[in-house]
Amino acid sequence: IVTKSAAPRKLPPGPKGLHSLRLLLRAALSGTLHLEAEKWSKQYGDLVLIQTPAQNLVFLNSSRLIRRVYAEKGREGVTNDRPKTFSGWWAMYGNNDIILGSPTSTHWARLRKLFHSSIRFYGDGVERFESTVQVELRRLIDRLGAMTTVDSRERTPASVEVDLSNLMSYSLLCVLGVLLTGDCPEPDSDLVHRIKQFDHDANTLFNPSVDGVLTAFPFLRFLPCYYGHVVRDVTSSRQRLLDTLFTEAKASHAPGHPRGIVDILFDEQLKPDGHWLSDQHIQCVIMDTVITAYLTSRETLLDLFLYLLHFPEVMRRIQKEVDHAIGQRMPRIEDRGNLPYTEAAILEVLRHSSFIPLGIPHECRDDVTVDDVHISKGSMLFANTWVCHHDPEVWGDPGIFRPERFLDDVTGQVLPATHPLRQNLLSFGAGKRSCPGENFARTRVFLYVTTLLQKFDILPPAEHELLPLERGSWNSGAMLNLKPYHCVFQERR
Numbered sequence: 001i002v003t004k005s006a007a008p009r010k011l012p013p014g015p016k017g018l019h020s021l022r023l024l025l026r027a028a029l030s031g032t033l034h035l036e037a038e039k040w041s042k043q044y045g046d047l048v049l050i051q052t053p054a055q056n057l058v059f060l061n062s063s064r065l066i067r068r069v070y071a072e073k074g075r076e077g078v079t080n081d082r083p084k085t086f087s088g089w090w091a092m093y094g095n096n097d098i099i100l101g102s103p104t105s106t107h108w109a110r111l112r113k114l115f116h117s118s119i120r121f122y123g124d125g126v127e128r129f130e131s132t133v134q135v136e137l138r139r140l141i142d143r144l145g146a147m148t149t150v151d152s153r154e155r156t157p158a159s160v161e162v163d164l165s166n167l168m169s170y171s172l173l174c175v176l177g178v179l180l181t182g183d184c185p186e187p188d189s190d191l192v193h194r195i196k197q198f199d200h201d202a203n204t205l206f207n208p209s210v211d212g213v214l215t216a217f218p219f220l221r222f223l224p225c226y227y228g229h230v231v232r233d234v235t236s237s238r239q240r241l242l243d244t245l246f247t248e249a250k251a252s253h254a255p256g257h258p259r260g261i262v263d264i265l266f267d268e269q270l271k272p273d274g275h276w277l278s279d280q281h282i283q284c285v286i287m288d289t290v291i292t293a294y295l296t297s298r299e300t301l302l303d304l305f306l307y308l309l310h311f312p313e314v315m316r317r318i319q320k321e322v323d324h325a326i327g328q329r330m331p332r333i334e335d336r337g338n339l340p341y342t343e344a345a346i347l348e349v350l351r352h353s354s355f356i357p358l359g360i361p362h363e364c365r366d367d368v369t370v371d372d373v374h375i376s377k378g379s380m381l382f383a384n385t386w387v388c389h390h391d392p393e394v395w396g397d398p399g400i401f402r403p404e405r406f407l408d409d410v411t412g413q414v415l416p417a418t419h420p421l422r423q424n425l426l427s428f429g430a431g432k433r434s435c436p437g438e439n440f441a442r443t444r445v446f447l448y449v450t451t452l453l454q455k456f457d458i459l460p461p462a463e464h465e466l467l468p469l470e471r472g473s474w475n476s477g478a479m480l481n482l483k484p485y486h487c488v489f490q491e492r493r
């Protein structure tokens with residue numbers, strides 16, 4: 001499958017010349033690369049190449065192709081590297097982490113495996129994860145309950161209008177704190193501020209338009225310009241984050257009594273064969289977890305609730321399923337199998353919003369041929385899930401929000417991950433670098449949605465405009481994120 005030959009090679013089609021570079025630059029700077037890439041996919045097809053002076057960029061525009069390139073035996077060893085960018089070099093101490101690290105580096109595979117097992121320890125049906133989330137959800141319900149008021153004249157149930165982004169942020173940060181260190185930070189604590197600040201600063205640096213400029217001109221970090229500020233901000237917020245999550249945690253670590261993932265890593269370090277795991281590796285895993293476990297789950301939940309506000313019939317159907325299968329007790333992870341419609345709604349939100357529209361870029365370590373077309377060594381690869389998830393030939397009516405598409409017509413169960421239609425849903429990537437937090441993320445979203453909808457109806461705001469369900473409602477970037485919005489939580493009678 002991986003070939004090298006002297007014969008003329010068929011390159012993927014794509015826009016050429018200065019005009020295409022201008023379009024590329026404009027799209028990268030405005031964070032709308034996925035929208036430009038969507039136009040190119042319509043014009044040139046499943047495989048699109050843009051040659052830039054720095055690197056070839058290849059867009060993979062169908063799920064079949066993404067699977068073939070990322071996951072097929074023979075190619076997967078070549079196509080799963082990461083581009084060496086400034087952000088990995090600077091923020092992750094020379095790409096020493098999992099997300100930006102190279103599979104060829106000495107300890108990457110071991111680190112990914114260790115991370116996966118610590119996440120699994122918490123995420124896959126283990127009581128500790130479930131009870132952590134349940135404790136926070138009870139607190140969240142109490143907080144909401146304390147905020148609600150009753151309009152006695154109208155005789156309506158108690159309700160409150162909230163900024164959902166704020167509400168979700170703190171709640172998810174609390175779960176993150178418990179997972180990492182065993183403690184839920186106070187709403188106004190230093191740790192909450194430090195995590196938020198680091199997330200904000202890292203997100204700015206990781207934005208391809210900023211990262212790309214710094215990769216090309218790394219000396220800018222020394223200058224008193226925008227790019228210099230970005231680098232200085234990340235450096236100091238990283239320091240403050242690690243002072244708490246690493247240095248203080250290490251000082252109070254009691255071997256053999258893990259309070260959270262960080263202690264599991266400290267314990268691993270103390271094993272007779274644990275010397276490979278350096279302090280920097282652990283710091284990088286902490287940063288990876290903070291970036292991935294908070295922002296992505298927050299986005300999924302905010303997206304899901306916005307869809308429910310626009311499609312109240314979907315909310316009612318989830319509530320009916322919760323009432324029938326769970327009743328009044330607290331939802332549990334094992335309930336997932338009995339709530340197929342809820343699971344399907346979560347999948348449909350991931351498909352419809354596709355908030356990581358171009359995945360995390362890969363890099364080809366060697367030349368590769370796919371369907372007779374040549375992709376050269378060093379190319380940067382983008383899995384264009386935005387286009388794949390909206391392909392009319394695959395989904396029929398991709399613009400319509402329709403959870404039922406993920407249900408089996410006969411059994412009513414969720415289509416298994418091996419089903420041909422499910423194979424086209426690539427929100428978590430494919431192959432060697434696919435997301436190790438998928439189950440963790442989907443489980444947490446399930447617990448949040450079922451627990452909140454069991455107690456509350458989510459209604460459009462009375463004092464604000466309802467955020468429309470249109471592209472402009474998401475801020476652009478490597479990860480699309482919804483603009484803040486309000487909604488009403490009304491206690492169910």
Ligand code: HEM
Pocket residue numbers: 098099100112119288289292293294296297300356359360361427428429430432433434435436437438440441442
């Ligand atoms: C709905 C939520 C999430 C989505 C949509 C998502 C999606 C993704 C995607 C698209 C990738 C890149 C795959 C590739 O390179 O081909 C990725 C990688 C990754 N994700 Fe997630 N993710 C989510 C939640 C999480 C959570 C909760 C965690 C951790 C607890 C996590 C940890 C990671 C890590 C460590 C990687 C890097 C893997 C590697 O480079 O080998 N993710 N994720």
